[in-house]
Amino acid sequence: MKIAFIGLGNMGGGMAANLVKAGHNVRAFDLSEDALARAKEVGCATFSAVREAVEGVEAVVSMLPNGRIVRQVYIDDVIGHAPHAATLIDCSTIDVATARAVAEAAHGEGYKMVDAPVSGGIAAAAGGTLTFMVGGERHAFEAAKPILEAMGKAVIHAGDAGAGQTAKICNNMLLAVHMIGTAEAMKMAEKLGLDPQKFYEISSQSSGYNWSLNAYTPMPGVGVDSPADKDYQGGFATALMLKDLRLAMEAADNADAAVPLSSRAAALYEDFAGAGNDGLDFSAIIKTY
Missing domain, CATH: 3.40.50.720 (NAD(P)-binding Rossmann-like Domain)
Known part of the structure; x- marks a missing residue:
């Protein structure tokens, strides 16, 4: 063709x-x-x-x-x-x-x-x-x-037309929320004295299971190989995640949809990108904790 x-x-x-x-x-x-x-x-x-x-x-x-x-x-x-x-x-x-x-x-x-x-x-x-x-x-x-x-x-x-874009921005909005939640939980567990690898082994096989933890672990040396193990280079850049979150926030306003968690996630990524981290993988948000 x-x-x-x-x-x-x-x-x-x-x-x-x-x-x-x-x-x-x-x-x-x-x-x-x-x-x-x-x-x-x-x-x-x-x-x-x-x-x-x-x-x-x-x-x-x-x-x-x-x-x-x-x-x-x-x-x-x-x-x-x-x-x-x-x-x-x-x-x-x-x-x-x-x-x-x-x-x-x-x-x-x-x-x-x-x-x-x-x-x-x-x-x-x-x-x-x-x-x-x-x-x-x-x-x-x-x-x-x-x-x-x-x-x-x-x-x-x-x-119909536009449904692909709707699926994409809603999917990535969800991804941003569970990456931030994963980062918060991993760092809190560490500060409370739990070995991060042990937390991964437990949560990845229990109700905390999610893609950001299991398939894209944001902490270096823990869980699966991911951009975290490459100093957050490659993968899906923070700038691209922020682009998708901005589109999601615009769509939420247009649809009069309540998205308080996603709005907070967008604000956190705005701050993270604004601090000069826009070229890092979006999982590098764990650095803020």
Whole structure:
């Protein structure tokens, strides 16, 4: 299949490479010459403009930094320039309103479009083990699914347009809350004289079980290997967690949803990032305790 891939950053580069490995003809675009060079090395054809990349394709996949850029790329350079039979797949994490507005614009011109944000991080993007949560009409989801399966281990239809973004920001809002709770509990146990490894062994097999403790332990030398054991480098940056929390707080306001724990988590990550820690993995929040 001929696929345009727009946005070749830490996530997009690995995703595009996996589409090539799956046998697709990938036409890549990014503003970064270095990113284009890396894409070329893994077998992508590279282009200097979005409109050139989308010529004659059967699908367009994007992984972009924010909603403003997503709207600009699709409205200005994809819709009306890619073939109308092409399936449009935006894997960026953006606000729900923009996802729905771009999808509506695409539908108005006869395109199938889904929002398909991801969970899994850079390693999963490179390894092809991402989880995609997909919003869009059923026929659009079915068209996008084989493409997404080449880049991930799970592709889940969340509902109509915007549902993928809703799932992503709610999921990461929950992740922020239980990472902070895990950090608090581990440090409190240590200060009360309990060996952190013993706490891990007990809580990871009892009612304290959660992903942040069991699969992403935030304390170095305890539990599973994680970014904590690499001085909090790699993984999912605090800046990205904060981006998702800001989107979640905006969505909560729009929906009149009460999120007191998540609001506090967002405030804690604002402070942590503001203290110069935005490049550290989000589990480094344990440093504040």
